[in-house]
Amino acid sequence: MTDQLRGDVVLRVNGEDRVVNLDNRSTLLDALREHLRLTGTKKGCDHGQCGACTVLVDGERANSCLLLAVAAEGREVTTVEGLADEDELHPLQRAFIAHDGFQCGYCTPGQLCSAIGMLAEVADGMPSWISADLTATPDLDDDEIRERMSGNLCRCGAYAGIVAAIREVADG
Incomplete structure (x- = not known):
């Protein structure tokens, strides 16, 4: 029975096809962590509540603890x-360093991936829960950044630096 549950899955990770x-x-x-040894993505709550495991799937943020690996095949x-x-670090990585957007660093990989996905959502005109006008281009002020990043928790409380880093990159 167990052999029927195993199989090869081809995952395209960071631009490279990997068979697991x-x-x-x-x-x-x-x-990612156990088979491909990509340990940057962290296991926090394992229930989709903390955001430490956030990765980008086809450019959109996803909690990798809630997504079956087979569902990522072909993406x-x-x-x-x-x-x-x-x-060359990604601009958000540089901004996180410049603004002290981390302390212990455990949540930082998820924060970075989530911020990149969030900025893409804003560029696509996607509203958030606090958007006053759902048809207008989102105004990315600090409250909007906080709302859009609310699924990513930082137990150290580095939120001021995280928001400042995202603001710097969003402002160009």
């Missing part, structure tokens, strides 16, 4: 390890 043999009930988070998965361009 895993139980078809494995989450994307476990496939582009980007983890924190795939954000930098060789030795």
Whole structure:
């Protein structure tokens, strides 16, 4: 019975196709960490409540602890390890450093991936829960950033630096 639950899954992670043999009930988070050894993505609550496991799937943010790995087959998965361009950090990575957007750093990979996805949502004109006008271009003020990032928790309380870093990148 157990052999029927295992199989090869081809995951495109950080621009590279990777074949993993895993139980078809494995989450994307476990496939990334345990099978591909990409440990930047963190397991926090394992219930989709903290955002530490956030990755980008086809450019959209996703809690990898809630997504089955087989559901990511044929899609582009980007983890924190795939954000930098060789030795050149992603602008958000540089801004997080400049604004002290982390303390212990455990949530930082998820915060970064979520921020990138959030900025793409804003660029696409997607409203948030606090958007006053659902048809207008979102105004990305600090309250809007906080609302859009509310699914990513930081136990150290580095929120001021996180918001400042995102604001810097959003403002160009």
